Amino acid sequence: MNPEVDPYFKAAGRWRAELVRLREIVLACKLSEELKWGSPCYVFEKSNVLIMGELKESCTLSFFKGALLKDPEGILDKPGENTRAARVLRFTSVGEIDELESILKAYIREAIELEKAGAKVDFKEAAELPVPDELQMQFDEDPDFKKAFEALTPGRQRAYLLHFGAAKQAKTRASRVAASKRRIFAGKGMNDCICGMSKRMPGCDGSHKDLKNFKMW
Template sequence: MKKVSSVEEYIEENSHFGEALSLLRDLINTTELEETLKWNAPVYTLNGKNVVGFGAFKNHFGIWFFNGVFLKDQNNLLEQAQEKTKGLRQMRFESIDDVDKHAVLAYVTEAIENQKLGKEIKPEKMGKTIVIPKELQIALETNKNFQAAFKALTPGKQREYCEHIASAKQEKTKMSRLEKIKPMILKGMGLFDKYKNC
């Protein structure tokens, strides 16, 4: 796509979803976010920090949340953009009829509040950041022995466990993985320790 100089031009260039993109733009512009263009697409910021953006592709369009990982996502509308993206989450639509205006605005509003609270994924320093999935976080908060055992693990072992749970797509898979790793954590083992000694 050629370089665009305004959001209007971006919408014009993606006229196959023009009406839908205009709807998303109007919704976002009812908030305090500032409209900008970054990476040749509309991005909305709060105090210079990226909060949401939207874009169109051949067969779908969507809105993405730069720190969407912190959204409650009660309606299960978000999906991870790519395996590697830590914080980014997106809502995908195939037609304007798929857009629930109230839900979109509620998610945008929550994203703004999260930004104000400073909830954001910090850039990783040499892969040292550990993002604890909510399922594991709850287990740690409700069991002091388990929490102490987890904290005693090396950061590398903690990260392996966190990624093991977070990589599961379904909630029930995350919970079953959590149950399987609890005894290993309590023994001070890493996720792959039993294989390393073979």
Template sequence: MVNFFIMEEKKKNPWDKSGLWPEEMDLLKAIIAQTELVEMTKWGGTVYTLDKKNVLGIGGFKNYVALWFWNGVFLKDEAKVLVNANEGVTKGLRQWRFNTKAEIARHEKMILQYIREAIANEKAGLAIKPEKKQTVVSAFFQSALDADKAFATAFETFTPGKQREFLEYIDAAKREETKLQRMEKIKPMVLEGIGLNDKYRK
């Protein structure tokens, strides 16, 4: 029975991957509780929000407990304590890692400064904007558009997202014969203004 509850607890908080940091996690929570942020559970972990927008998260790992800032890239970080956990991939998220409860307690004032700056940035609307996907038209698809003006005109009426669905459907085919078969299938749909996956949308 005890093992069942342990498994359930781990399942409830997947960001506490070690279970080694209960006192450190509690101290971080107590510090964050001094601010206006609202504690919520998202994706099974503890998240702190402002007007339902993610600002902070906390989690325990094998070698450290982390306080992360969703848009930490905008923090001044004068103390140089923040790290990018996934360099080259993560754009906005930054972590502050701690190894002991004493370390967290020693930096409480600075932690609050960083959190309050994160709150101010959130209120100011500072956030990483998602990059717009570029619609890339392959030579094969472009040749079909060039050869049929009506097809090209109809294709232009679709949203970029629906255009990409058609393009990816054609380009996913490895053999030229399959590409031609798929092109014949989608042409009537395009001319009738029907998206490739419209039937699956409600």
């Protein structure tokens, strides 16, 4: 156990007992414990393997490369519709965690073996999404904007392409592109925090709502 991570568990709310139990299981698999993005993160030779989280309705255990796991039990979910690599498990009781202990350890060991093998998630699918004409026009007019977009992670690029392309009217697509330019130049994804207050960095948890006169990008 890393003493620097202890305050997270002491300050945990409704799901404290569940998080502590998950911690025991993960540490039994010989992963290093660090505090990243304000949450307990478990690492194998400097590579992130798992991260814990606490939501209103559950606590979570997320695999950074969960898409590569075989998941024979079918227990892994995508955190979001556009998620490419991560997979998450949600828990609402210690008993639920205890029942899955052996399965969780097997999944964690598999994730460690993937890191040992240098396995990587294939993000090529993101590049296969069509670039809307309205976005391409902005690329042609502003090469720096194109470079900024291409510098984003594949997952962030995919989310923007889906967001722009989902609009049925050209006017709406153009408006969405224009509204997203500042975020893209800043290297931010659609759901990334821009106020610096989120407890779920880099994602936004709505903390900006507590700031007076705060204007979303």
